[in-house]
Amino acid sequence: MTTDRAAVLAGLGAWVPPRTVTNDDLSQQFDTSDEWIRSRTGIATRHFVDPGMATSDLAVEAGARALKSAGGPAPDALVLATTTPDRPCPGTAPDVAERLGLGHIPAFDVSAVCTGFLYALATAAGLIAAGLAERVLVIGAESFSTILNPEDRTTSVIFGDGAGAVVLRAGRPEEPGALKAFDLGSDGTGVDLITVRAGGSQQRSTGLPAALEDTFFSMQGQQVFMQAVLRMSASSRTVLDQVGWSVEELDALVGHQANLRILHAVADKLKFPREKAVVNVDKVANTAGASIPLALADAAADGTLRPGQKVLLTAFGGGLTWGSVALEWPELDLA
Numbered sequence: 001m002t003t004d005r006a007a008v009l010a011g012l013g014a015w016v017p018p019r020t021v022t023n024d025d026l027s028q029q030f031d032t033s034d035e036w037i038r039s040r041t042g043i044a045t046r047h048f049v050d051p052g053m054a055t056s057d058l059a060v061e062a063g064a065r066a067l068k069s070a071g072g073p074a075p076d077a078l079v080l081a082t083t084t085p086d087r088p089c090p091g092t093a094p095d096v097a098e099r100l101g102l103g104h105i106p107a108f109d110v111s112a113v114c115t116g117f118l119y120a121l122a123t124a125a126g127l128i129a130a131g132l133a134e135r136v137l138v139i140g141a142e143s144f145s146t147i148l149n150p151e152d153r154t155t156s157v158i159f160g161d162g163a164g165a166v167v168l169r170a171g172r173p174e175e176p177g178a179l180k181a182f183d184l185g186s187d188g189t190g191v192d193l194i195t196v197r198a199g200g201s202q203q204r205s206t207g208l209p210a211a212l213e214d215t216f217f218s219m220q221g222q223q224v225f226m227q228a229v230l231r232m233s234a235s236s237r238t239v240l241d242q243v244g245w246s247v248e249e250l251d252a253l254v255g256h257q258a259n260l261r262i263l264h265a266v267a268d269k270l271k272f273p274r275e276k277a278v279v280n281v282d283k284v285a286n287t288a289g290a291s292i293p294l295a296l297a298d299a300a301a302d303g304t305l306r307p308g309q310k311v312l313l314t315a316f317g318g319g320l321t322w323g324s325v326a327l328e329w330p331e332l333d334l335a
């Protein structure tokens with residue numbers, strides 16, 4: 001941050017929908033196996049929304065928990081990271097703010113796929129640094145199960161639904177919990193590597209009805225895998241340099257939970273011990289914009305993240321987009 005006002009982590013909460021789906025469950029539906037999914041991704045289970053449940057429902061649950069964790073005054077802004085909004089228009093955030101009883105605060109969505117939460121954090125930190133907000137509720141919420149192609153076994157087994165949220169408050173850069181440094185980037189030449197082709201102005205402007213497969217999520221897995229490793233490791237290094245921490249000083253690496261092999265490859269590239277990479281992809285799979293706050297909530301709850309630790313968050317996703325954030329873990333009341 002360039003001012004002496006910093007955004008400080010003050011609350012954390014998460015929620016996943018109750019329905020657990022195992023690899024064996026998916027093997028009933030697709031030509032796949034528990035062995036393939038575990039060995040290629042590290043995923044064992046994930047949660048899916050039931051019909052009638054939307055991303056806003058997940059966001060409200062996680063948001064309420066983060067607000068309870070933070071205590072104190074109500075937030076004066078809400079930023080929601082999601083690529084699976086309740087509808088293309090309007091954004092999902094105003095409805096979430098209303099349902100959380102937050103009144104007429106500014107509330108808007110940020111769309112950066114799996115990097116969405118870190119973009120939303122940066123946006124919220126910017127609002128605080130500019131004096132436009134004192135406390136911001138930042139939520140990452142996704143229901144990717146609603147956009148998966150039932151004909152595509154590869155993408156259908158790697159995603160899950162869920163939400164995580166934090167409260168950022170205005171504070172000082174030297175406080176524990178202050179977001180110390182950001183790196184954000186994008187590369188639009190990779191726009192087609194992760195995409196839902198239909199539903200936007202580009203396809204609608206042809207006047208032709210969308211092909212069914214274009215209404216679903218699609219991904220070129222191997223290219224994305226390589227880019228994810230390169231971008232997250234490079235971005236992590238950039239933030240470590242900015243904040244002046246060596247890799248040896250770092251206590252925890254909280255990477256976007258897309259694939260255990262990616263998390264290990266990023267750790268290897270950074271020469272960081274694999275066992276200090278936070279992992280919950282086994283339990284929740286890839287929850288896109290909800291991935292980082294869900295991983296933070298799990299790691300904080302089980303004591304992996306402890307006050308005073310030096311923590312690096314890093315993510316990569318569609319766009320292509322990527323980003324990293326450094327902070328010293330604060331004392332938090334977990335809801």
Ligand code: UT7
Pocket residue numbers: 031032033036037040041114153154155157158220221222224225228258259262286288316317318
């Ligand atoms: O969240 C945003 C960022 N996203 C990511 O970072 C995801 C990055 N990509 C990946 O994690 C991996 O590429 C996947 C997990 C998506 C796929 O793993 P892979 O090791 O790259 O598999 P592949 O696509 O190269 O496929 C290998 C084989 C193929 O069979 P052949 O051609 O070798 O006979 C696939 O047909 O695995 C087959 N396969 C499956 N087999 C059983 C693909 N999906 C499945 C499946 N079950 N679900």
